[in-house]
Amino acid sequence: MNINPVLLKELKVRMRGWRAAAMIALYLLILAAVAVFIIYTTYMNPYSSTVDPQASVGSYTVLAIFQFILILFIVPALTAGAISGEREKQTLDLVLCTRLRPISIILGKLFASLSQIILLIAASLPVFSTVFLFGGISMMEILQLFGFYAVTALTIGTIGIYFSVSLKRTTAATVLTYGVVAFMTLGSIFITVLYLGMVYNMSYDKFFPLLYINPIAGFSSLLSGQFGSSANFLPGFGSANAAAKGLLEPWQVNILFDIGLSVLLAALSAYKINPVRKGIAVLWKRKK
Amino acid sequence: MLTIKNLCKKYGRNLAVNNLSLEVRPGEIYGFVGPNGAGKTTTMKIICGLLSATSGDITLDGVDVIRDYKKIKEKLGYMPDFFGVYDDLKVHEYLEFYASIYHIKGSRRSKLIDDLLELVDLTGKKEAYVDSLSRGMKQRLCLARSLVHNPGLLVLDEPASGMDPRARVEMKEILRNLKSMGKTIIISSHILPELAELCTSIGIIDKGRMVVSGSVSDILQQVYSKQVIRVKVLDKLEEAALIMREFPFVDKLNVGENTLQAGFEGGEAEMSRVLAALVNRQIPVASFSQLEGNLEDIFMKVTKGEEE
Numbered sequence: 082m083n084i085n086p087v088l089l090k091e092l093k094v095r096m097r098g099w100r101a102a103a104m105i106a107l108y109l110l111i112l113a114a115v116a117v118f119i120i121y122t123t124y125m126n127p128y129s130s131t132v133d134p135q136a137s138v139g140s141y142t143v144l145a146i147f148q149f150i151l152i153l154f155i156v157p158a159l160t161a162g163a164i165s166g167e168r169e170k171q172t173l174d175l176v177l178c179t180r181l182r183p184i185s186i187i188l189g190k191l192f193a194s195l196s197q198i199i200l201l202i203a204a205s206l207p208v209f210s211t212v213f214l215f216g217g218i219s220m221m222e223i224l225q226l227f228g229f230y231a232v233t234a235l236t237i238g239t240i241g242i243y244f245s246v247s248l249k250r251t252t253a254a255t256v257l258t259y260g261v262v263a264f265m266t267l268g269s270i271f272i273t274v275l276y277l278g279m280v281y282n283m284s285y286d287k288f289f290p291l292l293y294i295n296p297i298a299g300f301s302s303l304l305s306g307q308f309g310s311s312a313n314f315l316p317g318f319g320s321a322n323a324a325a326k327g328l329l330e331p332w333q334v335n336i337l338f339d340i341g342l343s344v345l346l347a348a349l350s351a352y353k354i355n356p357v358r359k360g361i362a363v364l365w366k367r368k369k
Numbered sequence: 370m371l372t373i374k375n376l377c378k379k380y381g382r383n384l385a386v387n388n389l390s391l392e393v394r395p396g397e398i399y400g401f402v403g404p405n406g407a408g409k410t411t412t413m414k415i416i417c418g419l420l421s422a423t424s425g426d427i428t429l430d431g432v433d434v435i436r437d438y439k440k441i442k443e444k445l446g447y448m449p450d451f452f453g454v455y456d457d458l459k460v461h462e463y464l465e466f467y468a469s470i471y472h473i474k475g476s477r478r479s480k481l482i483d484d485l486l487e488l489v490d491l492t493g494k495k496e497a498y499v500d501s502l503s504r505g506m507k508q509r510l511c512l513a514r515s516l517v518h519n520p521g522l523l524v525l526d527e528p529a530s531g532m533d534p535r536a537r538v539e540m541k542e543i544l545r546n547l548k549s550m551g552k553t554i555i556i557s558s559h560i561l562p563e564l565a566e567l568c569t570s571i572g573i574i575d576k577g578r579m580v581v582s583g584s585v586s587d588i589l590q591q592v593y594s595k596q597v598i599r600v601k602v603l604d605k606l607e608e609a610a611l612i613m614r615e616f617p618f619v620d621k622l623n624v625g626e627n628t629l630q631a632g633f634e635g636g637e638a639e640m641s642r643v644l645a646a647l648v649n650r651q652i653p654v655a656s657f658s659q660l661e662g663n664l665e666d667i668f669m670k671v672t673k674g675e676e677e
Contacts, residue, residue, distance in 0.1 A: 083472065086466060086469040086470045089466075089469065090455070090458070090462075090466045090469075093458070093462065094455060094457040094458060097457055098457075170453035171449070171451050171452050171453035172452065172453045172454065172455060174414075174419055174447075174449055174452070175447075175449070175452055175467075175511075175514065176470075177418075177419055178417045178418065178419055178442060178445075178447045179442060179467065179470045179471070179518075180439070180442045180443055180470060180471060180518075181470050356414075356418065356419045356420055356421070357418050357419075357420070357421045357435075357438050
């Protein structure tokens with residue numbers, strides 16, 4: 082089996098030394114502290130003498146939100162410098178003049194960048210599994226959540242890679258990636274509130290389709306689907322989710338949108354990284 | 370092997386390469402000479418599929434470089450003038466990465482890496498981290514990298530830039546070895562005497578245009594209409610000058626302290642006649658030589674001519 086050489090090399094470099102291990106250890110320490118704190122506060126309740134499955138839902142929700150925020154914040158930083166960094170280090174031309182296809186370079190860099198976040202998510206599984214102690218959460222629900230994380234990370238990752246290919250400087254690529262993520266998460270909510278306010282006279286029982294692109298809306302819809310109203314931690318999203326009646330849940334539509342966007346951006350990135358892409362125009366002229 | 374016809378590259382309104390044509394035959398070392406910004410790197414990048422051409426044709430072993438740029442990547446190795454290396458990789462891992470791109474695996478890969486490191490004299494640094502290498506060593510490692518897939522053509526953009534004299538000599542030796550292995554090499558450099566020693570042909574490029582191209586001796590003939598001979602005598606300088614003036618193919622005679630230098634239109638037969646005349650009339654000739662124009666002179670002459 083041929084593993085993408087770029088991915089293999091990046092994994093070797095990224096996982097070498099103490100940094101990767103220290104990062105995982107620190108992350109798990111924080112996550113475990115959060116989990117222990119929730120369990121501790123639940124069981125130190127003097128008015129409760131029984132195990133409350135609702136407590137595990139609360140613990141699960143807090144951990145899920147914690148990881149989700151982590152993805153939104155870390156993935157742009159990991160991916161926006163993937164290609165521009167190579168350009169700045171003057172190593173990109175050396176790879177481009179080999180037989181490696183542009184899409185292989187893009188996918189290698191993308192998955193290498195995402196490997197760190199995937200590793201963090203996978204390493205957090207044991208912490209997440211503490212919720213099984215109290216019941217109320219099934220393995221399928223955790224897998225669903227982790228699948229949603231993976232797709233969200235992939236989408237933000239391809240946005241980062243696209244800007245990394247398009248812009249010469251890592252700083253500019255990082256700023257733009259965070260900008261797009263901010264628009265998808267907060268901007269789309271802002272526009273939705275404005276739209277619903279103006280068109281439906283501040284009635285929030287409608288679902289504005291722009292929210293389909295919003296990972297927070299998708300995440301909220303996923304947790305709502307898993308636990309009903311108990312997971313309506315974002316004001317307004319419960320009624321919005323309820324209003325989005327269709328064949329698919331909002332999180333499912335969000336996943337489809339994310340996959341579509343990821344494929345498009347990966348293809349565009351592969352096109353843009355190819356230094357002789359304008360050759361198509363040249364060939365067209367030649368044929369004429 | 371490599372043929373470039375009427376190559377043009379425009380950046381906006383700027384014409385970086387202007388109707389450039391050249392031919393490199395198999396086994397040749399072709400020196401690409403020109404001032405900064407002349408278009409050498411642009412041309413080399415177009416050859417390697419790292420830049421698109423605005424117009425023109427490039428063929429490598431009969432393959433259209435512009436149309437089938439994917440195919441030619443198997444056939445050539447490129448070493449840029451400025452490049453970076455992956456800091457957290459060891460020397461052998463660096464080469465393993467590029468070998469894996471060409472699906473070179475297992476024992477074949479190990480042997481190839483050992484051979485390449487031996488070729489560039491880095492065997493002792495196999496386990497060292499790339500960022501711990503000196504500049505000269507990094508240049509040699511980059512050259513080894515460009516050879517992993519055994520390309521027939523090597524495109525080397527200023528391979529000796531920034532090297533100390535010793536490293537330059539070592540690089541020159543490696544290039545000679547590569548030539549003896551049958552590699553065709555296109556090399557650009559500012560160190561012109563080194564190119565003259567190494568290259569079988571040269572092309573002088575200025576402002577995107579090929580000013581002169583061909584073998585070093587051909588170019589000398591193109592640039593200098595006359596040869597120059599220099600005679601050193603131990604005595605009888607004035608008498609020697611009179612003898613030389615008797616020959617119609619000798620002109621512009623300059624008389625120095627104990628040397629005579631003159632323009633000369635003729636071949637070796639005429640030259641021997643002059644020498645014989647001097648010796649027959651008892652002139653104590655210490656040396657009799659033809660002054661060879663060097664690459665630096667040619668370069669200065671042709672690029673100055675362009676400016677005028």
